[in-house]
Amino acid sequence: MGRDIKSMSNSVIQRLPRYLVYIQRLKRNDIQWISSSELAEALGLTPSTVRQDLSYIELAGISKKGYKIELMESALSKVLGINHEQKIIIIGAGNLGKALAMHRGFAAYNFTIEGIFDNNPELIGLKIGMLEVKPISQLKDFIKNNFISMGVIAVPQTSAQEVANQLIEAGVCGILNLTSANLNLPPKIAIVNTRISASLLEVACFMNVAKGECYNFNIACEQSNIVLSDS
């Protein structure tokens, strides 16, 4: 009857976004119900795992029918904390920062990108979509004045810690770190590290381990955990 979300393991938290993304797609195709085994099949999981995971969200399934997609979507959104707007800023207006600032897909999850910052004078003032690159010196005030909840770090690795410190000081308590720096942060800050270079290294490693015979690994990186998906 609903387990306490505070006891969700990291693996669970990594799977929830996958459920959401998948059922949103079904919804667009006017599909209304899904069973734990269908969802498991689609994502390479077991029905047990799916039902265990869903026991954390406020969602009643119905015997013989499964779960109503519309209800699952709103229950997942609530647990994922995106049933209300989340204001985000990007720090670093290099190639990656720019790409993220231009990305239209975040709106689907109620994420709005409110600003992009850099300390390179050549970039400051540059227009990126609807945004204009602001100097890092304005970072803290901006966060406070605009109720920013999350920061995305897309600066060079060597500046990552410093940026993180400023984000924390200004009151941000969620960080997506896209650099390979190992950030040192106070407790109670939600931080997710997503490193594309490291992902490439993992691909290379899997290929190397498999050599010639190759194994098929399916890594749900958002998480970024790894799930074996050969079959």
Add this chain to the structure above:
Amino acid sequence: MGRDIKSMSNSVIQRLPRYLVYIQRLKRNDIQWISSSELAEALGLTPSTVRQDLSYIELAGISKKGYKIELMESALSKVLGINHEQKIIIIGAGNLGKALAMHRGFAAYNFTIEGIFDNNPELIGLKIGMLEVKPISQLKDFIKNNFISMGVIAVPQTSAQEVANQLIEAGVCGILNLTSANLNLPPKIAIVNTRISASLLEVACFMNVAKGECYNFNIACEQSNIVLSDS
């Protein structure tokens, strides 16, 4: 005395790139030795985990001193499959694809980006750094003629499966999927899914779970697993 790398778990494979990145940084600062506890401390792991992980690579530690960084680097590179060049192509010349094509950091891991593809006529022919965007119609031949080992999928989600099929048919056996599509692939293909949107959803979820009191989660996403790092 060295365990079989074929028995490495996904968690191990996710940590190896972190070790490499970290010790390369130490090396640049002329540090020559590191112990399992120092490495563990730096990455938020236990010394036991580090020693267990290192038992998969060909590296002899020395009592009282630890591991020689230079040797660790080459042993890790070998297991990660980057002791030789890996040729990569990017499919999708949108914002993210462009950003990756411009990224200089991959060279440090022996990755060379050999081409970038798109099916948008407006993008074909466009110069991106040293590369020129090629049409998808040339994808398969290019892979075969240039001995491409890995493909990075940065197209819209709806085309991801089709692109993956073509990569596989052409002989690529390692894929980094940056879309939120759940790719259906034959066995023996190394695939890593790294989704920035999903990472943002995880950050939001952690913040939501923690509410007010916030917990500090450290997600090693490469691979992307999640490790609790509050302290």
Add this chain to the structure above:
DNA sequence: TAGATTGTTAATCGATTAACAATC
């Protein structure tokens, strides 16, 4: 030598899976 650190085996912990009564 004494002390620190490795390498490896055993113990613990936690996540995943199986099983099954309850339900529609």
Add this chain to the structure above:
DNA sequence: TAGATTGTTAATCGATTAACAATC
């Protein structure tokens, strides 16, 4: 009703941690 599916408890599996002899 019969059959399928949920919700949840128990069993299994595997990853992490602890412990300690061997080593420098």
